[in-house]
Amino acid sequence: MLTLTNVSKIYEGKVAYRALTDISLDIETGEFVAIMGPSGSGKTTLLNIISTNDAPTTGQVEIEGKAPHQLKKNALAKFRRTELGFIFQDFNLLHTLTVEENIVLPLTLDGTRVKEMKEKAHQIAESLGIAAIMKKRTYEISGGQAQRVAIARAMIHQPKLLLADEPTGNLDSKASKDVMAMLEAINKQENTSLLMVTHDPQAASYSDRVVFIRDGKLHSEIHRGESRQAFFQKIIDMLSLMGGDGNDFSSVRV
Amino acid sequence: MTFRQFAFNNVLRNKRLYIAYFLSSMFTVMVVFTFAIFAFHPAFSEGTINQNVLLGMSVAGGIIYVFSFFFVLYSMSSFLQSRKKEFGLLIMLGASNKQIRLMVFLENILIGFFATVGGILTGLVFAKAILLVAENVLIISETLDFYIPTLAIVVTFVSFIFLFFCISIFVSFILRTNKLVDLIKGDKKSKGEPKASIILSVLAALLLIGGYGTAISVEGVYVVYAMIPVVIVVTLGTYLLFTQLSVFLIRLLKNNTSIFWRKTNMLLFSDLSFRLKDNARTFFMVAIISTVAFSAIGSLYGFQSIINGTKDPYSITYSPFLNDSKAIIEEDTNKINAILQEENIDAEMESLELNYYEIAEENALIISASDYNRFASLIVDKELHPEENEAVVVEQSGEAGGIVEDGPKASEWLMEANVQLEDGQELQPKRIVASSVLPTTSDGYYVVNDKDFERLGPPERKDHSVAWKLEEGQKDQIIEAGRKINNLEGDLQYKTFIVDYTIYEINKAYGPILFIGLFIGIVFFVSAGSFLYFRLFTDLDEEKRKFQAIAKIGLTQSELEKVVNQQVAILFFSPIIVALVHGAIALTALSRLFNYNLTVESSLVLGSFAFIQLLYFVIVRYIYVKQVKTVLR
Ligand SMILES: Nc1ncnc2c1ncn2[C@@H]1O[C@H](COP(=O)(O)OP(=O)(O)OP(=O)(O)O)[C@@H](O)[C@H]1O
Ligand SMILES: [Mg+2]
Numbered sequence: 001m002l003t004l005t006n007v008s009k010i011y012e013g014k015v016a017y018r019a020l021t022d023i024s025l026d027i028e029t030g031e032f033v034a035i036m037g038p039s040g041s042g043k044t045t046l047l048n049i050i051s052t053n054d055a056p057t058t059g060q061v062e063i064e065g066k067a068p069h070q071l072k073k074n075a076l077a078k079f080r081r082t083e084l085g086f087i088f089q090d091f092n093l094l095h096t097l098t099v100e101e102n103i104v105l106p107l108t109l110d111g112t113r114v115k116e117m118k119e120k121a122h123q124i125a126e127s128l129g130i131a132a133i134m135k136k137r138t139y140e141i142s143g144g145q146a147q148r149v150a151i152a153r154a155m156i157h158q159p160k161l162l163l164a165d166e167p168t169g170n171l172d173s174k175a176s177k178d179v180m181a182m183l184e185a186i187n188k189q190e191n192t193s194l195l196m197v198t199h200d201p202q203a204a205s206y207s208d209r210v211v212f213i214r215d216g217k218l219h220s221e222i223h224r225g226e227s228r229q230a231f232f233q234k235i236i237d238m239l240s241l242m243g244g245d246g247n248d249f250s251s252v253r254v
Numbered sequence: 255m256t257f258r259q260f261a262f263n264n265v266l267r268n269k270r271l272y273i274a275y276f277l278s279s280m281f282t283v284m285v286v287f288t289f290a291i292f293a294f295h296p297a298f299s300e301g302t303i304n305q306n307v308l309l310g311m312s313v314a315g316g317i318i319y320v321f322s323f324f325f326v327l328y329s330m331s332s333f334l335q336s337r338k339k340e341f342g343l344l345i346m347l348g349a350s351n352k353q354i355r356l357m358v359f360l361e362n363i364l365i366g367f368f369a370t371v372g373g374i375l376t377g378l379v380f381a382k383a384i385l386l387v388a389e390n391v392l393i394i395s396e397t398l399d400f401y402i403p404t405l406a407i408v409v410t411f412v413s414f415i416f417l418f419f420c421i422s423i424f425v426s427f428i429l430r431t432n433k434l435v436d437l438i439k440g441d442k443k444s445k446g447e448p449k450a451s452i453i454l455s456v457l458a459a460l461l462l463i464g465g466y467g468t469a470i471s472v473e474g475v476y477v478v479y480a481m482i483p484v485v486i487v488v489t490l491g492t493y494l495l496f497t498q499l500s501v502f503l504i505r506l507l508k509n510n511t512s513i514f515w516r517k518t519n520m521l522l523f524s525d526l527s528f529r530l531k532d533n534a535r536t537f538f539m540v541a542i543i544s545t546v547a548f549s550a551i552g553s554l555y556g557f558q559s560i561i562n563g564t565k566d567p568y569s570i571t572y573s574p575f576l577n578d579s580k581a582i583i584e585e586d587t588n589k590i591n592a593i594l595q596e597e598n599i600d601a602e603m604e605s606l607e608l609n610y611y612e613i614a615e616e617n618a619l620i621i622s623a624s625d626y627n628r629f630a631s632l633i634v635d636k637e638l639h640p641e642e643n644e645a646v647v648v649e650q651s652g653e654a655g656g657i658v659e660d661g662p663k664a665s666e667w668l669m670e671a672n673v674q675l676e677d678g679q680e681l682q683p684k685r686i687v688a689s690s691v692l693p694t695t696s697d698g699y700y701v702v703n704d705k706d707f708e709r710l711g712p713p714e715r716k717d718h719s720v721a722w723k724l725e726e727g728q729k730d731q732i733i734e735a736g737r738k739i740n741n742l743e744g745d746l747q748y749k750t751f752i753v754d755y756t757i758y759e760i761n762k763a764y765g766p767i768l769f770i771g772l773f774i775g776i777v778f779f780v781s782a783g784s785f786l787y788f789r790l791f792t793d794l795d796e797e798k799r800k801f802q803a804i805a806k807i808g809l810t811q812s813e814l815e816k817v818v819n820q821q822v823a824i825l826f827f828s829p830i831i832v833a834l835v836h837g838a839i840a841l842t843a844l845s846r847l848f849n850y851n852l853t854v855e856s857s858l859v860l861g862s863f864a865f866i867q868l869l870y871f872v873i874v875r876y877i878y879v880k881q882v883k884t885v886l887r
Contacts, residue, residue, distance in 0.1 A: 051806075053806055073810070073811055073886065074810040074811055074812065076808075077805070077808040077809055077810040077811075077813075078808065078810065079808070080806075080807060080808030081807055081808030081809075082808075084808075086806060086807065088806070092803045092806060092807075093803075094524075094800055094803060094804070096524045096525050096527075096528040096800070097520065097524050101515075101520055101524065104515065105520065105804070105807065106807055106808070108515045108516065108517060108518075108519075108520050109517060109518065109807075109808070109809065109813065111516070111517055114511050114512050114515050114516075117515060118511070153807075
């Protein structure tokens with residue numbers, strides 16, 4: 001479903017900076033992959049390239065057999081809002097809109113019927129537990145609620161590939177468990193492929209596979225076995241093996 | 255780094271943010287300075303030019319100065335508005351209120367200083383141009399040479415440094431009221447929709463309809479009485495229109511999900527409603543300022559064409575004083591003829607005795623048909639041939655451009671009364687004719703058959719009138735003749751009326767008014783434009799952030815352009831359309847005051863403004879779209 005071949009990214013500037021080096025990665029339809037790595041290792045950069053918000057310096061990206069980076073601007077915009085769903089690190093909600101309007105935004109742009117939009121929004125809001133705040137404005141809701149709104153918006157049009165940058169970054173452990181359970185459910189029920197960047201081993205343990213990157217290079221990957229507890233332990237081990245001191249990660253979760 | 259250095263660097267490093275504020279301040283200074291160059295021109299102070307002009311110019315200068323105060327204040331506050339978050343952060347980092355006020359104060363002084371200097375320098379560049387324009391609009395004999403405007407520089411510099419100083423103090427005072435949370439969340443929280451009440455919305459409609467209705471239904475001098483109430487009512491109506499009706503409409507739209515949720519509508523209208531309060535204020539201000547500009551320029555232009563369109567069939571008319579003897583009349587006409595001769599003017603002259611008779615307890619003028627026809631043939635008009643025992647009522651057709659008099663028309667009472675002959679026979683008038691054949695000040699008179707005329711008996715009062723009709727194309731000579739007649743000793747000048755010369759004199763006196771009016775009108779119109787520009791660009795960063803957010807989800811270029819286009823178009827055209835309607839109504843009222851058709855003039859003035867606005871829209875839209883598009887990839 002998603003194939004990266006030798007993707008590299010060099011940030012031009014006063015000093016050119018090589019953020020990614022020869023990344024090759026394959027994701028199956030319906031697979032749930034987590035990406036982990038120390039801060040500054042290039043995770044967000046990678047996600048931006050996959051989400052077509054940034055272009056790779058060299059290498060190819062293929063989604064569902066299409067090469068989105070080769071598309072014209074308009075076609076690319078359409079591609080984004082039909083095939084992809086995003087959950088951004090900073091939510092990326094529009095504060096001029098209410099929660100409900102934010103959720104249906106991708107659909108309105110495509111000219112979906114109002115009734116259908118209402119139904120879908122309602123259904124998703126129910127399942128994410130945000131039905132009560134649908135009429136509120138974004139500055140009136142908490143970070144965790146905003147996160148769920150962002151998830152609702154990312155999945156309302158049933159994208160084939162859902163990309164999430166630290167979806168639990170702003171949440172306490174209870175809330176992040178809820179969010180992860182939701183993402184897992186979406187992944188299982190809708191067979192949506194999921195690619196998630198995270199610092200949180202707990203969150204990563206919900207995935208089928210964790211890919212570790214370091215200094216812009218693929219470091220290693222581990223697959224989930226039978227139990228999540230064991231997977232979680234393996235992730236922790238890998239992190240300490242990789243990063244020296246585990247503070248990098250524990251500091252993110254308070 | 256001291257705090258003062260920090261403030262200084264803040265301005266220099268945030269150039270882009272400050273540039274709009276700086277430019278509009280500079281523009282204001284430039285306008286005032288150009289005006290000062292003109293007003294302080296040596297040609298005026300040497301006293302060859304009318305005192306009224308000087309007075310008019312000081313008044314205009316005052317208006318422009320007061321206006322620039324508010325303009326700069328507005329620019330300033332919208333500039334501060336866009337920096338709320340910055341202040342919030344500074345306060346959070348421990349800057350005291352006093353420090354922030356000091357910073358804003360210093361910034362303002364700095365910007366103000368450079369704006370003043372820059373405005374004066376750019377003004378100097380335009381100085382020659384403005385003097386040339388002035389020279390042509392004003393009918394003055396002197397040429398307005400370029401000069402070193404020391405006085406203008408000093409006055410402008412001092413008054414603007416003073417103005418910026420006051421504003422800086424003023425602004426640092428208003429700043430302190432905000433709460434920290436509000437400052438930091440400032441750009442997320444809508445400043446709120448003004449309250450919309452149905453009653454007020456209806457009131458808005460009623461006020462506008464009432465104001466418009468009155469303005470276009472009154473006639474003649476009543477227009478003058480109605481003017482101030484109508485202006486107040488319409489201004490209020492406009493305010494309510496933008497603060498109430500617009501809120502009402504947007505509410506309606508937002509509640510109607512089938513429209514609001516269609517394609518890009520949500521982006522467009524959510525934004526409009528988010529900034530409704532700011533928008534309503536801007537709309538109102540722009541509408542009113544533009545109305546002033548349109549009406550000022552429109553009526554000045556209208557006036558001018560009314561004056562120049564005044565048609566009198568006779569080039570010169572002479573009406574002696576009541577007790578002037580035949581000899582004096584003879585002497586006067588000879589003098590006039592002599593001057594006409596001197597100037598080589600071809601003219602035909604007719605003179606006439608005007609006999610007034612007592613009819614229905616009033617004095618009525620009665621003319622014999624042959625006298626009437628003599629004049630009619632002079633100006634090539636229709637002759638009148640009343641039957642014996644018939645009296646024709648002639649309504650003096652008002653010269654276009656005269657203020658329409660109040661009360662019943664003269665012909666009405668003339669029709670009701672009847673002419674009594676000496677032998678007691680009565681002539682009942684049967685028809686009315688409108689004509690301007692006779693050079694008389696009477697509003698109406700009778701024309702009777704020559705035979706009946708002889709049977710009228712002795713008149714109550716006698717008057718005299720002499721008129722000259724010139725060949726076409728002797729305008730310069732007649733103006734020269736007019737000047738000579740006016741320079742004669744004695745009171746001949748008060749008895750003669752020379753249309754072309756009078757128009758020339760009026761135009762001469764009117765030139766400065768026209769110039770000043772044009773100047774103020776243009777200043778207002780341009781500043782209305784910069785209000786709009788400010789409104790748009792204050793939120794540019796926020797807009798960019800918004801479109802960037804949407805672009806990440808997927809927004810095509812054409813969708814973005816569509817939203818931005820609609821947004822800018824609504825901002826630019828809704829107040830201007832209102833102003834155009836206001837202006838059209840005002841000019842209609844003016845034309846009814848003078849009973850003079852101003853359709854061409856109004857369409858020309860309003861049309862040009864609409865066109866300029868369109869041009870302005872196209873340019874600003876281009877810049878804006880280009881700016882916003884930078885977020886698309
Ligand atoms: N626009 C840019 N221009 C230049 N360098 C950049 C740019 N964006 C990121 N970088 C650099 O690329 C490297 C990778 O950045 P990236 O944001 O991908 O890290 P990350 O893995 O997401 O880190 P974190 O976990 O802290 O979010 C960093 O060293 C960063 O400094
Ligand atoms: Mg990151």
